[in-house]
Each structure stands twice: as structure tokens, then as C-alpha cells.
Amino acid sequence: MSKLLLLAQKFNCFYLTGLATRDCKPFIVEGIQVGLIRPDVLQQLLKFPEVFIVTSGYVELNPAFRNYEERTIKVDEVLKKLRTEQKFVTLKGWRNECYEVKRDFSSSSLFKMDRCATCLFGIMNYGVDITGYVRHPELGICIWFQKRAANKQTWPGHWDNLVGGGLSVGHGILETAFKESQEEASVSKELMKNLVSAGSVSFFYESQRGLFPNTVFVFEIELPLDFKPVNSDGEVDEFELLPATQVIDKICSPNFKMTSVPVVLDFMIRHGIINIENEKELLRIIELLHVPLQTLYNNGIPKKYAFGIKENGENGPVE
């Protein structure tokens, strides 16, 4: 088995097996599915029937809440209670920084939620990552990585892309890219003129904390050979520049942040470092960098998609 395919399956563990095996309920707001709720979370939400209406098939945010503000406040009250009662480890890391809750990226937002809580509801989240690289005359493409500070709330001490950040309420994509580049690695404005948008990756990961249907807007920046990143917000412990040949071992190691791996793979595929000549499973890996999150909860699934899957879940001709 290709180790990169294995890795792509790991960061899609919920997409590939959780969706089918975990007993989650759709989370509905204003008739639109915006998330998925695991049984452990459901157990707690049942204690707030005036906020969450639980049926056999789904969990609905009380439709009596009429607008963005009211929904935001009502959900926030519940989350703060759950936090005080220490029901969920992820709520310990309260951020006072919110993500929008919406149907898909281009829809209008239904309410906002502290970013530490969105994984309890399987809310789609969006971020920005920048791969910083140099073209070394002998070593070829080399990639910069950062080691996350040991006191970070998520993935402390793990290796990560040079620059990254979640897209929180009120901040644009380019704005986030520029802000994080400055704070995390002190990339100058002059250098940032070389920033190139290069698409996105989407995957659906699950950890003990919760569900992560993540979409990352992917950027890259070619840096001069003598560039040295300098952290200015205390969130990075060190930086390292690695030749592309050593990157696969790096991302396969358990101290690399799993949810940052897709961005590295996408970069290495776009630049021909990983290709069909050296990776037999290239096509499956590419599929797993682009799982259809924008249409997973609503709409886009053709009814006959499951040709050839039998009632018992095994594959084969269906009669």
C-alpha cells in the first residue's frame, strides 16, 4: 500500500469510514444542513430542548430564533455552559474568535460560533495556508516548515506549513494570508508580491475532539535563498527548510499536524515532485485532496451514485 495514499485516507478518516459507520445526525438550521452531530455531543444537547430540537433523524436549531444574532447568542449560551461543566476537551481552548456557520462557502451566514466549538457540530471550516519554498541551485525545490509552539491549543509542538490560519468572522482570505505571514514568519510586504493563489484542498478528518470538514485556500510563495522566517507572535518555536526529497518522511511522521498534510501533498503534486511515475496511487490521492465538501451536506449527490454497492455495504453487481 502506498504510504501517501494511507496518509490521504487518514486525513479523510471521517469521509471514508466515519460517514458510513458513526451514528451521527444532520444538524439543521433554517431547513439547511450545516453540520453533523456525534452521539457524545447529542447526549449533551438533549439537555437544552429549548435550543436544540432533536428528532430521530436530525437535530434542528430552534426555528423560533429569527436571525443571525439570536441564533448566535442562544448557541453561545449553551456552549459556555458546556464549557463550564467541562464536557468537551475542545471547549477548554475557547478562542473568542468565531467561524461563520453556513451552507457552503458562497452562501450567506446563518450564525457564528466560537472556532473551538465548530468541530462538535461538524461545521465546515475554511482556512488559508501558504507554502513557502526556494529553488535551490543543487537541491531543487526546498520547502519551509514551522514547528508550532508547545503551548498552542491545537497540535502543540507539531510541524506545520510556513504560514496558516483559520478564516474567522470579519476577515477576508487575502487579508488572513497577509496577516498570518506577518505574524507567523515576518514575510515582508515586498516579498508578498510573489504570493500566488493556487486553488484549494478539501478533506474530512475526525479526531477525539470532533469532526473536521476542512477546506483550505492554498497559496504558495517562492522565497529568496537567503530568506529566514522570524516569528513575531510567539506561536512558532522554530523553522526548518527541507529539500523536497525529505518532505515525504516529514509529513508521514506523527509529529506533523495531520490537517496540514493535504496542503503539502497538493504543493508537491502541482510541482511534479509527486507524480504518476513515482506514485502509483496518484489519482486516488488527488481525489482525496478534493472530497466534495461543498455539496456533501446539501444537494449535489446523484441518487444513483452508489451503483454497484449492495444493501450489506459490500461491493458487487446489484440486482
Place this chain on the structure above:
Amino acid sequence: MSKLLLLAQKFNCFYLTGLATRDCKPFIVEGIQVGLIRPDVLQQLLKFPEVFIVTSGYVELNPAFRNYEERTIKVDEVLKKLRTEQKFVTLKGWRNECYEVKRDFSSSSLFKMDRCATCLFGIMNYGVDITGYVRHPELGICIWFQKRAANKQTWPGHWDNLVGGGLSVGHGILETAFKESQEEASVSKELMKNLVSAGSVSFFYESQRGLFPNTVFVFEIELPLDFKPVNSDGEVDEFELLPATQVIDKICSPNFKMTSVPVVLDFMIRHGIINIENEKELLRIIELLHVPLQTLYNNGIPKKYAFGIKENGENGPVE
């Protein structure tokens, strides 16, 4: 509605609507689904019950055919009869060039079939496309296109990528890229050192001819400003170099080969020409450049994928 999203929906017309609405049957070989058969094709296959076993749920190649050669010969005989009887327009363009029929790209092949016939069976096909571009000092990135010769069997007189070709039996991916670069555009071996593998696109198109679940291995090559492509196999009528700003109009025009559009979009997204600032539907477009063909016929579909889709096919909370 974004015109690029509309385009992405057009080259995925079968994926987005055909799968759900067209009454196709899975095509099974050795217990593995390798294709889909439309009613018009089924009608003809019913006349060859010794080759195709038709049940209410699927069409199976007679399992009595024991190996690659026997399957190839038996199917070929049927196709040649259908060709003589002029049952299908696509068979007029017999190529004497075969595609492998297999479960997915990295599986071993079950038999081979003339490439003009694979669309009758919805067989996955694989190709190679090269985007040739220059970085112009004033105009920025400019892309080379070819106009297909008026006598080509498919998409005659349509605009297309600089270099492209199907992956036929016995030919490797890089080999095909080099061969076609030479024949179609006379790109020198020296220049080909700049060829970069950049991943793949996958989409599922349908036309009157048949079904096209296509995966293209995507390459790009930066060319010198003074490069001029020269055709040497008679399959190209002319070439044109276009600034990126004019490319969107080009690919939206009806005289651009629809099944080559995904490669252009992918290139423009990878190079930041199409980005989230100028294309609100970027994420959906990227999803439609990577539909999960490798797992569409077999395996990878989580049973609960269709959360939120009601029995009647409409969306909404499912109870």
C-alpha cells in the same frame, strides 16, 4: 450564476444529472464494474446474448471468456458488426488504437477495446494534456492553443490545448506526452526538459456519442517568448497564443473542445489567474475538476453519503 461554474457543470453533465436521471446499467466484467451502458446501446447488445448477459440490474460480459485475449476478441467482433450496421456514429471513427478496460487506473487490465467504442460502455479513459505558456513581460502569463484539423474524427475545427492525447494500450504517460509534443507542436527535446507534471483532472461528460468518464494527467511547460509551435502530423490547423485575460472567453465559446476545458481551468487556478477574489464559486469549480471517478463504479461511496436527500430526490431534513 458564475459562467465558469456553468461550464464546469456542462463538462460534468453526466456526473451531475445523467447518473441520477439516465436509465443506465452497470457493465460488469469478472465481478467488477468497469462501465455504464445507456438504453440505446443496451438495445443493440441484447442481440448478442452469447457475449453480453443482460439482467434487470446490470450487463455482464460472459464470464465464460477466461482471459484478456478472449474478452478482447469477443467484444471486438460485436463492435465490428455494429460498425458495419452503422448503429452508432462513434464507431464510424474506428481508430485501430485501443484503450485498456480496467477497474481503476492502477488495476490490471481486463481486456482492451478500440478507443472509439469505449464511450458506448462508459469505460474510464485516461489521457495526457500539456499546457504550453509563456511569461510575457507586459501581458503576464499567455497560453498557447491549437485548432484541431477540420478532418479530425472528434471535435473537428475546435480549439484545444497545445498538446494532448489519449493513453492507448502499450504507451506510458510520459511517453505519450513526449510523442504528442513532437507530433502536434514540434516542441524540441531540449525544451521538454522544462515539462512539469502538475496532477490530474477528472470529470464525467456525456454527449450524443456516449459517456466520457475522463481523467487527464496534467502537464505544463513554460516556453520561451519566441517559441512557435509547428504541427507535423496534419492534425492541427493553426496555433494561437492568448493572454490569460482572454482565455475565459475562449473556453466559454462553443468552438472550444468541451473535454479540454478542465485542463485550462486547472492551469488558471494553479497559477492564481482564477482565484477566490475574482471567482466566487472557486470551491465548487475545483470540486468539479476532481470528481471521484476512481471510486465511482466500485467501492468508495460511504453508505450515508446522501445525508439530507429525501426519497423523492429533493433536499431537506430526512426523518
